[in-house]
Amino acid sequence: MIKVAIMGHGTVGSGVYEVFDMNADKIAKTVGEPVEVKYVLDLRDFSSLPYGNKFVTDFSVIENDPEVTVVAEVMGGVGAAYQFTKRCLEAGKSVCTSNKELVATKGEELLKIAEEHGVNYMFEASVGGGIPVIRPMLQCLAANEFNEICGILNGTTNYILTQMIHNGVTFADALKQAQLNGYAEKDPTADIEGHDACRKICILSDLAYGDKFDPDQVSCEGITKITLEDVANADKLGCVIKLLGRSVRCEDGTAYAYVAPHLIHKESPLAAVEDVFNAIMIDGNATGEVMFYGKGAGKLATASAVVADMLDSIEHKDNRRRIFWGDGSKNLLRPLDTLQSAWYVRFKGAQKDVEELLPVESLTEPAEGVFVVQTRKLSTAEMNAAAEKLKACGEVRAAMRIL
Structure with a gap:
C-alpha cells in the first residue's frame, strides 16, 4: 500500500481526493498496488465528511511520516505552500502541484532541492489545468528547439471576451456573469489583468528555453480596456480579440515574452477557442505547430493532472524526472522594443x-x-x-x- 497526502482542501484539493477515491482500482493497476490518501492538511473543520478522520492541521505530521512518499500541494500562494513544499522535498517526499504562482516564482529553487534529494517536483496542472502540455513538451517534443509558444491561457478572460463577441455584453456585465457562474473569483484581478496568464507563459518559457523568466519582469496587459467598439472593429477586420500569452525565440537565444490582448484572424485555430476553454500552440523546429486544447481549469480536470503527476512520481521513485531551468542569470528575456x-x-x-x-x-x-x-x-x-x-x-x- 502506497501512502500519499494532500495539502489543501479547496476546489482542487477536494478534487484530488475525489479522483483517488472514484478511480482507486484504475490507479492501483497503473502503479501496481493500491494508493491511500493518508492525510489531508487544512485548518478548517471537515469532520463531517466521510473521510473527516484523515484531516490534520499540523504540517509536521505529514513531514515526519516516513510512510508518506508523495504529496499534492494544492494550497496556492507562495507563503506556507513554499515552506511546506520545500520541507517535503528535503524530507525525501515528491511534491506535485497546480500552484502556478509558486512554480513561476520559486520553481528553479524547488527543482534543485528535489534533485538534491532524489525526488520529483512536478507541476503539469500549473499551466493547462487538465490539458496535458508540460509532459508532451518534455517527452514527445523533446527533440525540438522551440521557436514560439502562443496561447489562450486563462479561461476566465476567454469567457468574458466570448460573451462580448457573441452576445454584445459589456466587459463589466460579462465579468459579473463569469463570477455568477463560478468562472471568476470575487477578486478577479489575477485573471482580468493578465497575471495568471503571465505566470503560465513564464513557466512554459522556463521549460522551452532553459532559464527563468520572472513574471515581475514580463510585460503584462489584461483585458479591462477592451470595449464593444473594439470587438466590432475587430470583426470588420476579419478578426476576434483574444488575450494571449506569447513567447518568441530569437536567433541569439534570447526570447520575447509577454501577455496582451491581440486581434487574431478568424482563420487561426485560436480564434475558434471560446468560453472557458484554453489552447496552447507550440512551434517546434522539427514538428512545426502543434496545439493543445481543452478546459484549462475546473475541479476534476485540474485534479486529474495533479494525480497523474503523483502516479508518475510513484512509478519513477527510483528514477526521477529530469526537469530543470536556470536562475535567470542568462538574462534571456528580450525587451519588447x-x-x-x-x-x-x-x-x-x-x-x-x-x-x-x-x-x-x-x-x-x-x-x-x-x-x-x-x-x-x-x-x-x-x-x-x-x-x-x-x-x-x-x-x-x-x-x-x-x-
Whole structure:
C-alpha cells in the first residue's frame, strides 16, 4: 500500500481526493498496488465528511511520516505552500502541484532541492489545468528547439471576451456573469489583468528555453480596456480579440515574452477557442505547430493532472524526472522594443496625423471623428513613439497587436 497526502482542501484539493477515491482500482493497476490518501492538511473543520478522520492541521505530521512518499500541494500562494513544499522535498517526499504562482516564482529553487534529494517536483496542472502540455513538451517534443509558444491561457478572460463577441455584453456585465457562474473569483484581478496568464507563459518559457523568466519582469496587459467598439472593429477586420500569452525565440537565444490582448484572424485555430476553454500552440523546429486544447481549469480536470503527476512520481521513485531551468542569470528575456507586429489603432483626431505618423495598411472612414487603423508591421518602440505623438494631437483609444 502506497501512502500519499494532500495539502489543501479547496476546489482542487477536494478534487484530488475525489479522483483517488472514484478511480482507486484504475490507479492501483497503473502503479501496481493500491494508493491511500493518508492525510489531508487544512485548518478548517471537515469532520463531517466521510473521510473527516484523515484531516490534520499540523504540517509536521505529514513531514515526519516516513510512510508518506508523495504529496499534492494544492494550497496556492507562495507563503506556507513554499515552506511546506520545500520541507517535503528535503524530507525525501515528491511534491506535485497546480500552484502556478509558486512554480513561476520559486520553481528553479524547488527543482534543485528535489534533485538534491532524489525526488520529483512536478507541476503539469500549473499551466493547462487538465490539458496535458508540460509532459508532451518534455517527452514527445523533446527533440525540438522551440521557436514560439502562443496561447489562450486563462479561461476566465476567454469567457468574458466570448460573451462580448457573441452576445454584445459589456466587459463589466460579462465579468459579473463569469463570477455568477463560478468562472471568476470575487477578486478577479489575477485573471482580468493578465497575471495568471503571465505566470503560465513564464513557466512554459522556463521549460522551452532553459532559464527563468520572472513574471515581475514580463510585460503584462489584461483585458479591462477592451470595449464593444473594439470587438466590432475587430470583426470588420476579419478578426476576434483574444488575450494571449506569447513567447518568441530569437536567433541569439534570447526570447520575447509577454501577455496582451491581440486581434487574431478568424482563420487561426485560436480564434475558434471560446468560453472557458484554453489552447496552447507550440512551434517546434522539427514538428512545426502543434496545439493543445481543452478546459484549462475546473475541479476534476485540474485534479486529474495533479494525480497523474503523483502516479508518475510513484512509478519513477527510483528514477526521477529530469526537469530543470536556470536562475535567470542568462538574462534571456528580450525587451519588447524590437518585436515587430501589425497593429490595430483606434484614434480620435485628424486623418492627416494618422497618415503622417503610422504606416497605414488600411484606414476606415471616420465615425464621429474616430478612425480605425490597421498598420503595416512596425516595432513596439516605433508604435509607442507614434502613439505618444498621436496623443499630442488627438486621442489614442486603443492599440493592440494583430497576429
